[in-house]
Amino acid sequence: LQPTPRTAGMVQKLDQKLPVANEYLLLSGGVREGVVDLDLDELNVYARGTDYDMDFTLLVPALKLHDRNQPVTLDMRHSALCHSWLSLRLFDEGTISKWKDCCTIVDHINGATNYFFSPTKVADWFYDSISIVLSEIQKKPQRGMPKVEKVEKNGTIISIILGVGSSRMLYDIVPVVSFKGWPAVAQSWLMENHFWDGKITEEEVISGFYLVPACSYKGKKDNEWRLSFARSEVQLKKCISSSLMQAYQACKAIIIKLLSRPKAISPYHLRSMMLWACDRLPANYLAQEDYAAHFLLGLIDDLQHCLVNKMCPNYFIPQCNMLEHLSEETVMLHARKLSSVRSDPAEHLRTAIEHVKAANRLTLELQRRGSTTSIPSPQSDGGDPNQPDDRLAKKLQQLVTENPGKSISVFINPDDVTRPHFRIDDKFF
16 A cells, blocks of 8 residues: 555545545656646745655545536536536535535525535645644554655645655645546547547546646636546556657656746646647657657747747647736747747757756665665656657757758648658748
């Protein structure tokens, strides 16, 4: 049993609020890595190597709705697209009684009272409960139990750093609402052709979704949840080529800090662009093993295109533009930064590689002082095999040097898909 699911199990015993038979989703990579679409501006900065060695995200359902054989209709009257309020009218009296202290209350003219499940209040309760449980664990330490090094509440996320043997593991724990089935607002997405068609079944892709504790740009923090398709994304990643995944990891390593302040582009935006590229491009092109450098430049070009147009559609709900709230000032600031990356991507990639190597050296040094330990096995996000390396930087340098002033983009020439193309405006070469 992993340490943090066990902790969540102890939270359930504390006041019986959490479902007894619960289903957790453990993802490789913390929230800061973009594994879930959450807001990063409220998170404290942690550095790999300095603060932790491995990072994970754990989704813990506070409520479950699992008996749906039809599209799930959510209450989006008060919310922006991709967001919803959640009334406990969907649940039985016992559930309402258990959770009413974590709700905002709306009294109607007709005398009825409506309880809306509050992401901020749920997060507060969850943090308090986890703190109690961890305090009890530390009073009676058991052999083999990890050492709690840090517990922090970052907005609606609880971040825990555990010492497991000689490794420090960061767990970002996210209280969620879990649904079986598929939301009605994303129903039209199922009607389109996708890159995963024929590779995995529709049942695998649409087995469920979540509401995560995040609100829209102008939303009400106490009431608004965000739709998350993390379970589906785990399945889709099985269909993404290793070279594209390597390009994604490299691009993320370059831009994750560069574009983080002021808040504009998150790693989740980049992940969405990668999924759109998978839909847009021929499978035989994306399967090319030696095209990682092309894909990396293409992702940078796509990112620039999305930024200057303030347009990044949510992959599952395309009518939701995740960048529409950006100011012109923020757009121009980040566009300039991205242009500097695009003019010398190899140098920026080498800098990112050096940061990764430095973090790994710190980790190895700490592990030499301690003993080896077993590592959790989460749903992978590409992980270490796809970390950027020097070979990719060299290939990148060669492409840029041989093609001055040209844009290598994953918007390739639709009339000739046999090779990658260079694009200047709408002309292909």
